[in-house]
Amino acid sequence: MPCNPYRHPIRRMLRAMRGSHRHGGDDGALARGRKFGSDDLQLLLLALINERSCHGYELIKELASRSNGYYSPSPGVAYPALTRMEEAGQVTAASHGKRKCYAIAEAGRERLALHREHVELTLAKLTHIGRKMELARRAYAGEEIGEDGTAGWTRELIEARRALKHALLLRDQAEPDEQRRIAAILQRAVAEIAGAEKS
Secondary structure, eight states: OOOOGGGSHHHHHHHHHHHTTTTOOTTHHHHTTOOOOHHHHHHHHHHHHHHSOEEHHHHHHHHHHHTTTSOOOOHHHHHHHHHHHHHTTSEEEEEETTEEEEEEOHHHHHHHHHTHHHHHHHHHHHHHHHHHHHHHHHHHTTOOOOSTTGGGOOHHHHHHHHHHHHHHHHTTTOOHHHHHHHHHHHHHHHHHHHHHHHO
């Protein structure tokens, strides 16, 4: 019997990474591989520099490390972004031989504070995709991978996500009042999850 490529677990996972947001959503560009625009890259670099002063090369490697190789901006993209931030007074640069070491400036902290939620979400997406990339690597290497701990999640969370997707699909043609009722339920759940994260 011929193998259906869409039933292969790794193909399903990679398809989900590429196509789960084809019809919109905040991380559509990231999932489709367009990765980041100039503003997003600058915010990511600022967030890393805010953690510790770094050379440009270290920043590129850190983004690659957090995403498990999925996102590694080229020097031709990263260094102009750093130069623009330096010119805008968001970072300072101290020369160490042929390299510059970048440190956060007050204007950079203000920009990060203004976009804090967006930056946190983008960094979380990078980490999540990094976990999926590791899962794919392990599967291609022939390692046995169970449901528990897939992409860092427990079986219970995976099943809850699937159940939610299924329930939403079944309400695809719901009337506006019903859609608002569902939205209110989801907003309460989001608030509870976010509250637990902060406590």
